[in-house]
Amino acid sequence: MALKTDASLLSAEVQEEDTLYEQLLLQAEKEMRSKFPTPQESKQIRPQPGFxxxxxxxxxxxxxxxxCKSDQIPPPPDLSEEDLVTLLESEDPSGYRIPMSLGEPHAEVDNSGNGCTAYDLVINSKFYNKIQNNKIFMEFFMIIGFEGLENKYNLELSREWRMLKNRRFLGSITEQNIRTKSKPVIQELKSSTVSPARCSESLVSEIESTCLEPEYRIMAEPPDEHPSFLVAEVSLPEVDSARSLLLDLGEDRIVLWARPDLYHLDIYIPYNIIPEESGSQFNKNSRVLTITMPVQPA
Incomplete structure (x- = not known):
C-alpha cells in the first residue's frame, strides 16, 4: 500500500521550524550584542606610555x-586645586568623575628576574599633564586608580607607591577597545575618604586578532647601568624568509609584521633608541630575528 504525503501538513511543519529557527537566531544575536559591542559602539585606541x-x-x-595617556579617553571636568580641596571636604563629592580605562593584568619580570603583575591604566592626555604638574591631583588620581583596580580585579593594594625613574612602563602596552556608547567606565568618588564606587562594567574589552604575538626577549648592554644598546631577539618559527617581514622602529617602540598575517609585535621599549643607527638580521636556521638598537645617552 502506497503512503500518501499530506503536503499541507509538511508545509505547516516547515513554517513552524522556520519560525523557531528565526527566533533562536534573534535570541543569539541579542546575547552577542549584549556581550560584545558593535563596531559603532566601540573603537580601538593605542595608549601612549606615561610613567x-x-x-x-x-x-x-x-x-x-x-x-598611560590617550586623547581618545574623555577628560574629567576641569577643576582648580582650590575646587578639588573644597570638593574633597564636602559631604558628597561623588559628582566629580574621572574616566579611565583599566587594562587586563599581564605577567612580567622585574629587574631582579622575579615574576610580577602589571596593569595598564589609561587616562586623558590633558588630565595626565595636569597630574604631572600638580602633586595634589597626582595623589588624588593614584588613590582613585588603585581603588579602581581593586574593585575590578578583587585586589588589596598598598597605598605606598613609588614612581620608577628612567622607566615609563613595564612590559608592553597593547591596543585597547573602548566603548563609545552605553556604559563608560568611570571611577567616581564615594565619600570624603576619596573612595570610588565600584565599577559595574569595564571600558576595556579583549582585542581579537588573527595574528599571533611572537615570543621575544630584550637584553641591555651593559645590564646594570644605562645601556649603550639594546638587543631584541624575536622568535618567528613560521617565517621562512626576511622578505616576509616588515619592521618599523621608533624612538621607544618596535613594530613588526610577519606576512601574510602570521605574527604581529607592537611593543614599547624602556629606553629611547637611535632608529637610523639600528639594524636587524634574520637567521633562517633558528628563525630568530635579531634587532640591535643603540640607546640615546642618558
Whole structure:
C-alpha cells in the first residue's frame, strides 16, 4: 500500500521550524550584542606610555601600574586645586568623575628576574599633564586608580607607591577597545575618604586578532647601568624568509609584521633608541630575528 504525503501538513511543519529557527537566531544575536559591542559602539585606541608606579599587594606581591595617556579617553571636568580641596571636604563629592580605562593584568619580570603583575591604566592626555604638574591631583588620581583596580580585579593594594625613574612602563602596552556608547567606565568618588564606587562594567574589552604575538626577549648592554644598546631577539618559527617581514622602529617602540598575517609585535621599549643607527638580521636556521638598537645617552 502506497503512503500518501499530506503536503499541507509538511508545509505547516516547515513554517513552524522556520519560525523557531528565526527566533533562536534573534535570541543569539541579542546575547552577542549584549556581550560584545558593535563596531559603532566601540573603537580601538593605542595608549601612549606615561610613567610606571611600583606598589605591593597585601600579601607582599609586587605590582606595577603603567599609567598611560590617550586623547581618545574623555577628560574629567576641569577643576582648580582650590575646587578639588573644597570638593574633597564636602559631604558628597561623588559628582566629580574621572574616566579611565583599566587594562587586563599581564605577567612580567622585574629587574631582579622575579615574576610580577602589571596593569595598564589609561587616562586623558590633558588630565595626565595636569597630574604631572600638580602633586595634589597626582595623589588624588593614584588613590582613585588603585581603588579602581581593586574593585575590578578583587585586589588589596598598598597605598605606598613609588614612581620608577628612567622607566615609563613595564612590559608592553597593547591596543585597547573602548566603548563609545552605553556604559563608560568611570571611577567616581564615594565619600570624603576619596573612595570610588565600584565599577559595574569595564571600558576595556579583549582585542581579537588573527595574528599571533611572537615570543621575544630584550637584553641591555651593559645590564646594570644605562645601556649603550639594546638587543631584541624575536622568535618567528613560521617565517621562512626576511622578505616576509616588515619592521618599523621608533624612538621607544618596535613594530613588526610577519606576512601574510602570521605574527604581529607592537611593543614599547624602556629606553629611547637611535632608529637610523639600528639594524636587524634574520637567521633562517633558528628563525630568530635579531634587532640591535643603540640607546640615546642618558
Amino acid at each position: 610606571c608606579v611600583k606598589t605591593r599587594t597585601k600579601s607582599n606581591e609586587k605590582v606595577f601600574v603603567n599609567v
